[in-house]
Amino acid sequence: MANVEVIDPNDPGKPNRPATYGETNRDIIRVLLKPSVGYVLGVLLALTGMIIGGYCWYLQITWGMGVAGITHPTMWGVYIVTFVFWVGIGHAGTLISAILYLVRSRWRTGVYRASEAMTVFAVMTALLFPVLHLGRCWQAYWFFPYPNQRQLWLNFKSPLMWDVFAISTYFTVSVVFFYVGLVPDIAVFRDHSRGLVKKFYGVLAGGWRGTHRQWHHYMAAYGFFAAFAAPLVLSVHSVVSWDFAMAPTPGWHSTIFPPYFVAGAIFSGCAMVISLLMPMSYLFDWHKYVNTWHYENLAKMCLLTSGILTYAYGMEYFVAWYSQNPYEQSIFVWRATPSADYGWAFYLMVFCNCVAPLAWYSKKLRNNHVALFIVAAIINVGMWFERFNIIVSSLAHNFDPAAWWYYWPSNIEWGVLVGSTGWFFFWFLLFCKSFPAIAITEIKEMVEPPVKGSL
Amino acid sequence: MSSAVRIKAVYNHLDCLLTGIDRLKRAGFTGFDVQAPLPRHEIEEIMYEGRPSPVRWWTMTGAIVGMCAGFGITSLTHSAWPMINPGGKPTVALVPFAVIMFEATILVGSLATGLGMVVHCGLPAYFIDRSLQDPRMTDSSFGITFTRASAAQQEAIVELLSKTGAVEVTTGNDTFYEVPNA
Numbered sequence: 001m002a003n004v005e006v007i008d009p010n011d012p013g014k015p016n017r018p019a020t021y022g023e024t025n026r027d028i029i030r031v032l033l034k035p036s037v038g039y040v041l042g043v044l045l046a047l048t049g050m051i052i053g054g055y056c057w058y059l060q061i062t063w064g065m066g067v068a069g070i071t072h073p074t075m076w077g078v079y080i081v082t083f084v085f086w087v088g089i090g091h092a093g094t095l096i097s098a099i100l101y102l103v104r105s106r107w108r109t110g111v112y113r114a115s116e117a118m119t120v121f122a123v124m125t126a127l128l129f130p131v132l133h134l135g136r137c138w139q140a141y142w143f144f145p146y147p148n149q150r151q152l153w154l155n156f157k158s159p160l161m162w163d164v165f166a167i168s169t170y171f172t173v174s175v176v177f178f179y180v181g182l183v184p185d186i187a188v189f190r191d192h193s194r195g196l197v198k199k200f201y202g203v204l205a206g207g208w209r210g211t212h213r214q215w216h217h218y219m220a221a222y223g224f225f226a227a228f229a230a231p232l233v234l235s236v237h238s239v240v241s242w243d244f245a246m247a248p249t250p251g252w253h254s255t256i257f258p259p260y261f262v263a264g265a266i267f268s269g270c271a272m273v274i275s276l277l278m279p280m281s282y283l284f285d286w287h288k289y290v291n292t293w294h295y296e297n298l299a300k301m302c303l304l305t306s307g308i309l310t311y312a313y314g315m316e317y318f319v320a321w322y323s324q325n326p327y328e329q330s331i332f333v334w335r336a337t338p339s340a341d342y343g344w345a346f347y348l349m350v351f352c353n354c355v356a357p358l359a360w361y362s363k364k365l366r367n368n369h370v371a372l373f374i375v376a377a378i379i380n381v382g383m384w385f386e387r388f389n390i391i392v393s394s395l396a397h398n399f400d401p402a403a404w405w406y407y408w409p410s411n412i413e414w415g416v417l418v419g420s421t422g423w424f425f426f427w428f429l430l431f432c433k434s435f436p437a438i439a440i441t442e443i444k445e446m447v448e449p450p451v452k453g454s455l
Numbered sequence: 456m457s458s459a460v461r462i463k464a465v466y467n468h469l470d471c472l473l474t475g476i477d478r479l480k481r482a483g484f485t486g487f488d489v490q491a492p493l494p495r496h497e498i499e500e501i502m503y504e505g506r507p508s509p510v511r512w513w514t515m516t517g518a519i520v521g522m523c524a525g526f527g528i529t530s531l532t533h534s535a536w537p538m539i540n541p542g543g544k545p546t547v548a549l550v551p552f553a554v555i556m557f558e559a560t561i562l563v564g565s566l567a568t569g570l571g572m573v574v575h576c577g578l579p580a581y582f583i584d585r586s587l588q589d590p591r592m593t594d595s596s597f598g599i600t601f602t603r604a605s606a607a608q609q610e611a612i613v614e615l616l617s618k619t620g621a622v623e624v625t626t627g628n629d630t631f632y633e634v635p636n637a
Contacts, residue, residue, distance in 0.1 A: 020595055151535050152536065153532035156533065157544055188593045207579050209583065209588065210491055210593055220510045221514075224514045224564075225568060441494070444493040450595070452471050
């Protein structure tokens with residue numbers, strides 16, 4: 001009965017593991033100590049971005065939607081581009097925490113908590129944009145079905161309504177999954193702090209004591225959450241893609257969009273995890289828990305999804321040619337014309353998403369932190385421009401040549417984009433400093449259990 | 456009638472803990488809590504002997520309720536305003552409604568799972584017996600705690616726990632652990 005199962009000694013993550021359970025606690029709880037100068041500067045930078053974005057939103061509310069660059073026929077501009085971008089970023093977290101949990105991938109352990117936090121804050125950021133795009137943001141509750149005297153309900157046959165339900169469900173499930181995972185680790189923070197801080201973590205931990213009953217039901221529930229979240233990851237960006245694919249607009253009306261969008265979302269999300277975790281591991285000295293092994297696996301995920309994206313880009317052109325539809329052919333030729341309005345955006349997208357990640361086929365570059373960080377940043381820029389390319393170019397070059405228009409974002413829109421980035425980084429930095437951004441309990445599962453062995 | 460007493464054993468080694476639990480069960484003692492800083496399937500197997508958690512029923516019920524609710528809200532609201540007929544679809548169009556039904560299945564299923572977990576874990580539990588509030592159990596130690604053991608059995612339990620490698624066995628108010636220099 002006293003047989004204890006130990007982990008695989010050939011696991012490549014083993015050399016970097018802590019030796020004891022107590023060491024894990026001490027390493028992670030260090031984040032509660034006095035913040036470093038780098039951290040404070042990061043928070044101030046994020047706050048500055050938020051103030052800029054908030055001021056731009058205030059100007060838009062005061063003066064109306066005219067201050068944003070969107071106008072007929074390009075009624076979806078930076079706001080929708082950035083909305084899709086942040087929803088995409090939010091994908092990797094749940095992918096890493098749910099799908100990699102179900103397939104028992106060991107490398108997820110060090111990175112999944114921060115990735116989940118990234119998901120929650122990225123979706124929080126994405127949710128700002130439909131409200132911003134409304135103009136009259138105080139009527140945002142019209143998005144949801146509520147009983148009213150007019151018996152007027154939402155059109156559930158519209159992909160826009162599917163999107164509202166998909167994103168709000170994704171956000172709710174991600175928050176629940178995230179919080180449930182945090183509870184045992186918050187209990188560690190509670191038990192290793194004092195005073196008001198202890199009370200704060202005590203309330204959040206909900207009286208967790210790690211009894212056999214609690215672990216039994218917790219692990220069962222966690223498995224079900226993962227099983228629910230896994231199809232949700234794949235469905236959410238599929239639904240987002242239907243916002244476009246269900247419209248007859250040339251360049252949008254394509255059945256390849258759902259897998260193409262999902263691959264793009266995972267691609268950008270994994271790149272963002274590298275971009276976020278690398279500076280954080282230097283800032284909080286997490287190298288024992290997040291290291292080259294994790295970055296390399298994330299880079300491999302990016303390589304796979306980059307290949308899928310490159311295939312999807314090529315397949316769009318093949319289908320446009322094969323369809324013999326002149327409108328479809330016209331938009332794709334126009335997009336790829338270097339001298340056309342958005343030709344530069346197309347080639348920037350191709351370089352960032354198809355060419356730059358190829359560097360990671362070299363193991364040397366996959367193991368080089370500077371190269372990893374630079375390529376991850378390039379991918380993030382490229383994925384924003386992918387959405388810009390899809391959304392803006394198709395609308396600006398629609399069916400009727402008389403309506404063709406050159407859209408360029410106004411300063412207000414750029415300001416809001418900066419603000420959304422500041423908003424995201426503010427919450428992420430705050431989380432990393434106040435909560436266990438490395439999953440203490442799951443790291444302990446990787447540690448060989450203390451065994452006396454003489455009984 | 457004898458009064459109830461608290462007994463707590465602290466273990467530093469997992470195999471000692473498992474032996475302690477096994478011997479307690481063989482001796483017919485029940486009503487104790489095992490605490491651990493992480494989920495170990497060995498503890499789950501010995502305590503539950505393969506019985507699954509009832510949380511799964513909450514999950515299934517929630518998912519079915521969610522799917523029905525998704526179908527209900529879409530079909531009933533469209534039936535209340537049937538002249539909205541985009542793309543020539545029928546009033547109750549299963550294909551577009553399937554998206555909402557799927558989302559509602561996931562949403563209500565997940566929330567029900569969370570609720571089931573909270574109920575069965577006994578959370579929130581801010582006012583539990585102080586003998587269970589031991590910060591060592593979220594650090595690196597394991598524990599077996601009787602919050603209401605029979606006084607007549609106290610001696611036998613303490614002896615059994617001590618013999619299985621517990622580094623500390625305390626009874627009564629001594630089971631309340633205070634962090635040194637807190």
